[in-house]
Amino acid sequence: PSKFSKDVYQETEVPGVAVGLAWTSVGGDILFIESSASEGKGKLTLTGNLGDVMKESASTALTYIKSKATELGIDPGSFAEKDIHIHIPEGAIPKDGPSAGITMLTSLVSLFQGITVKPYLAMTGEITLRGKVLPVGGIKEKVLAAKRSGIKEIILCEKNKKNIKEIDDRYLEGLKFHYVSNMMDVLDIALEGRS
Amino acid sequence: PSKFSKDVYQETEVPGVAVGLAWTSVGGDILFIESSASEGKGKLTLTGNLGDVMKESASTALTYIKSKATELGIDPGSFAEKDIHIHIPEGAIPKDGPSAGITMLTSLVSLFQGITVKPYLAMTGEITLRGKVLPVGGIKEKVLAAKRSGIKEIILCEKNKKNIKEIDDRYLEGLKFHYVSNMMDVLDIALEGRS
Amino acid sequence: PSKFSKDVYQETEVPGVAVGLAWTSVGGDILFIESSASEGKGKLTLTGNLGDVMKESASTALTYIKSKATELGIDPGSFAEKDIHIHIPEGAIPKDGPSAGITMLTSLVSLFQGITVKPYLAMTGEITLRGKVLPVGGIKEKVLAAKRSGIKEIILCEKNKKNIKEIDDRYLEGLKFHYVSNMMDVLDIALEGRS
Amino acid sequence: PSKFSKDVYQETEVPGVAVGLAWTSVGGDILFIESSASEGKGKLTLTGNLGDVMKESASTALTYIKSKATELGIDPGSFAEKDIHIHIPEGAIPKDGPSAGITMLTSLVSLFQGITVKPYLAMTGEITLRGKVLPVGGIKEKVLAAKRSGIKEIILCEKNKKNIKEIDDRYLEGLKFHYVSNMMDVLDIALEGRS
Amino acid sequence: PSKFSKDVYQETEVPGVAVGLAWTSVGGDILFIESSASEGKGKLTLTGNLGDVMKESASTALTYIKSKATELGIDPGSFAEKDIHIHIPEGAIPKDGPSAGITMLTSLVSLFQGITVKPYLAMTGEITLRGKVLPVGGIKEKVLAAKRSGIKEIILCEKNKKNIKEIDDRYLEGLKFHYVSNMMDVLDIALEGRS
Amino acid sequence: PSKFSKDVYQETEVPGVAVGLAWTSVGGDILFIESSASEGKGKLTLTGNLGDVMKESASTALTYIKSKATELGIDPGSFAEKDIHIHIPEGAIPKDGPSAGITMLTSLVSLFQGITVKPYLAMTGEITLRGKVLPVGGIKEKVLAAKRSGIKEIILCEKNKKNIKEIDDRYLEGLKFHYVSNMMDVLDIALEGRS
Numbered sequence A, B, C, D, E, F: 001p002s003k004f005s006k007d008v009y010q011e012t013e014v015p016g017v018a019v020g021l022a023w024t025s026v027g028g029d030i031l032f033i034e035s036s037a038s039e040g041k042g043k044l045t046l047t048g049n050l051g052d053v054m055k056e057s058a059s060t061a062l063t064y065i066k067s068k069a070t071e072l073g074i075d076p077g078s079f080a081e082k083d084i085h086i087h088i089p090e091g092a093i094p095k096d097g098p099s100a101g102i103t104m105l106t107s108l109v110s111l112f113q114g115i116t117v118k119p120y121l122a123m124t125g126e127i128t129l130r131g132k133v134l135p136v137g138g139i140k141e142k143v144l145a146a147k148r149s150g151i152k153e154i155i156l157c158e159k160n161k162k163n164i165k166e167i168d169d170r171y172l173e174g175l176k177f178h179y180v181s182n183m184m185d186v187l188d189i190a191l192e193g194r195s
């Protein structure tokens, strides 16, 4: 791996950090989504210059996790005793839209389970409360940004497969794609077999 | 059923999900309205880029259910111990207006009773606190969108019957309409005999 | 009675529903004001696309009722244990102004006493905290709308009598007017002798 | 007294109602300021289409009363167990500015002491937290409105005496003026010797 | 002393009142900053048409006092049991900026210690959380207003000394200046030896 | 050291004060970031005319400290029993952006550990929830302002090293730079060996 991709690896070597793909005013980019928990009363804090729709994704991810707590091996009683903080650097860049949903989900489950996310993996996709993954826009720009940053695997919604087919093959070299339709599939790929 | 309508079927195979009909900036569309409950203190969270009037429908639906809890077989004491979250994908599209009322009602009762909504069924109508269903606009666009999506039955307010009569018969083929004036009628059609 | 007026009758056959007269952007109209109570902590929820002044009327009506609870046969301790919700269909139409005051008062007292409002009765008037009824505007448009809707009796502020005198008699045929200056008079007319 | 002034008398025959003088968009006018208390937790509700500065006057009046509770014969422990509501009809007219201060003070003390305000009395003046009365504007318009409404006595800040001297004597006939610099003087005039 | 300066003296003869110097839209002026405490839960209320920066000064002053409570002879446990209200007449004039900081500090300490502020004394200066006094603008206008109002002593930040040197001597006659860099110095001058 | 740099030294001789570098509308400048704690319930107050992104940095710094409390020798149970206030003079100047992150972090840890920050030291850099330091803009203007103010050492993100190389050497004389990539490195330099 290049020095840059080593950076990406090290950035995610703590539980609670996942790599998303975004399409902001400065073009395609990777986003580190960071979650942290501390003793509290169930408050959710969201920082990093996030718009309302992106904040709603965080709320939706958290409700989904609560509804699947037992299945995910998380103590359902623990949510009321913790404050959760999700931060997305870089604060100077406004961020919005629903596409960070699966990354927020992965970041939170990684935190609650105490296991790190698979390295060199990025993802983008909207989430729903019943566990579906929905397609998002800006796929080409996001994939190019992922490659530039040393990412090797990307999780996308199955309905975004058609957007990958439209990209010239030479840009996709060295990238492995995972197509999913269900949020549990995302977690299987991102967290399975890790500690 | 076509592959598409199979999708619709699977999307609603968990309690708490109902299919509404909407008329947004991108035309007629079906909306999945998703409800989820978790341990809490009676907080209501609404996400999915919803306007104020649509948020008010959710509040009205919940108050109606509380006032009819015993009749609906729901423990009245349970509301204070739960946080409820209603989400409507897709977050990128702003949604507003009172027409999602009966779908929110159905989604919540499906959740509280733990039974799934009848498949291939969609609905649109405003609700009131005393249990009436009121007519809404955009019927033609909504019906065409329902048919495109594989829907087979539609619940409408009795006062919207005249809007159906104005639609050319060939567009209505394969669709069954239920006309209601009362919110209990909606639940009878959407949830009766299910588990 | 015509089929339409039968509708009006049925709409109000539950406690907590009263008929007001409004003058909105679409002209004179009748408004159903619906109140509901559920176990809670004294929260007041107001829905139906209401402006700030109309919301203040609801708050004023509730404070008045609290101050007269014993006189009205309502347990003063009950307010802290209930959440109250007032809804005015139709959500698509913005509503504002102080003229719904006496209708909100009637709706709430009907709910708390568990008795229905007199049928075919509508009303319009501003309320004060000390129990006065104040005159409001748009009387002619409101009266014509009431008649069109099958209403047979109307409560108005005594100071609005002059507005009725300016209306051509043929429009008033079949309508009975009650002129009041005090909020207790409204309740006597709307709820007396009912159960 | 004319029929009109009899009206004014009756309007204030309950504790908690005081007559202020205002200068709104529709000219000089009298305002009935109404206060009501109910079992609660110390919440202050302000209605009647009031601007921020007018709301601040209510808050300042209440803090002053709390700091002088013993002197005023009010139980200091009672504030935490009551919700207080101040309403100023007429809701359709926006009201703002600090000049309702002494009227709000009088209305609240009348309520807490359970004694009515002197009849045919109106007042206007800003209040401070340490008990001073400050001069206000629009004196001529306010005085003419008071006279038209049957008012016989007016309380003003001593520093507003010069504004009265500028008014032609024939407009002042039948009016008695009280000039004050201290908030306790206002209460002495408005509430003394009453029950 | 002239009648006017006697006024100023009397205005501050209760604990909790201090005289500040302001530069508002109507020019230089003196401001009476009034603080009052009542039984409560630690709430801070700010009135008098204050802008956000001026409100922040009040919050900063209160935190500073809490951190120095023992040193100032104030019971640290008392803050949680009191509501504090700071008011600055005159409500019709918007006020903003950080320059009221030392006056707010003085007003609050005067209140908590129960001793009055030295008469004929005014002040202006920004405060910091660690106890520094910072220079402010509008010194010439403020000093002229102080003199017009009968003020005899003025507290300024040491870094504002240069602004006094630029004022013609005849305007400074009869005025004594205290230059400070620390907030404890302000309290020594304003409250020392008083009761 | 010049008189000015002695000032800087004295300003930071209490725990809780750290020197940041900012680039505001008035050019490069040093900022004193002040933190204070008092008995409370875990509330965070932020003053000094701060924009939303700068406020988010404070929240992020505090969450990071909570998650590393044991490692930093801070009692994790203490956060729920304290209110924390961060203030940045001068209130007249609006401040925003994420670059005060490491200074806020240092200020808070200095406060909680009760040890002062190294004198003549300034810093600028964005923080993340997982402990990374990110590069920021305006480096040249900030460095020149630091030198003018008597600062001798500066902490920057490693990725800002290239911005220093672009500055003419004569402007850097007498300045020592520390390049960091991790938030713990900042604390080691700013607080190590101090008391």
Ligand SMILES: [Ca+2]
Binding pocket: A029, A030, A090
């Ligand atoms: Ca980037």
Ligand SMILES: [Ca+2]
Binding pocket: A019, A020, A021, A022, A099, A100, A101, A103, A123, A124, A125
């Ligand atoms: Ca993403």
Ligand SMILES: [Ca+2]
Binding pocket: B029, B030, B090
């Ligand atoms: Ca769609």
Ligand SMILES: [Ca+2]
Binding pocket: B019, B020, B021, B022, B099, B100, B101, B103, B123, B124, B125
């Ligand atoms: Ca719908």
Ligand SMILES: [Ca+2]
Binding pocket: C029, C030, C090
């Ligand atoms: Ca209508």
Ligand SMILES: [Ca+2]
Binding pocket: C019, C020, C021, C022, C099, C100, C101, C103, C123, C124, C125
């Ligand atoms: Ca009405």
Ligand SMILES: [Ca+2]
Binding pocket: D029, D030, D090
């Ligand atoms: Ca009037």
Ligand SMILES: [Ca+2]
Binding pocket: D019, D020, D021, D022, D099, D100, D101, D103, D123, D124, D125
């Ligand atoms: Ca007044």
Ligand SMILES: [Ca+2]
Binding pocket: E029, E030, E090
């Ligand atoms: Ca003045």
Ligand SMILES: [Ca+2]
Binding pocket: E019, E020, E021, E022, E099, E100, E101, E103, E123, E124, E125
């Ligand atoms: Ca000042």
Ligand SMILES: [Ca+2]
Binding pocket: F029, F030, F090
């Ligand atoms: Ca500066």
Ligand SMILES: [Ca+2]
Binding pocket: F019, F020, F021, F022, F099, F100, F101, F103, F123, F124, F125
């Ligand atoms: Ca900084």
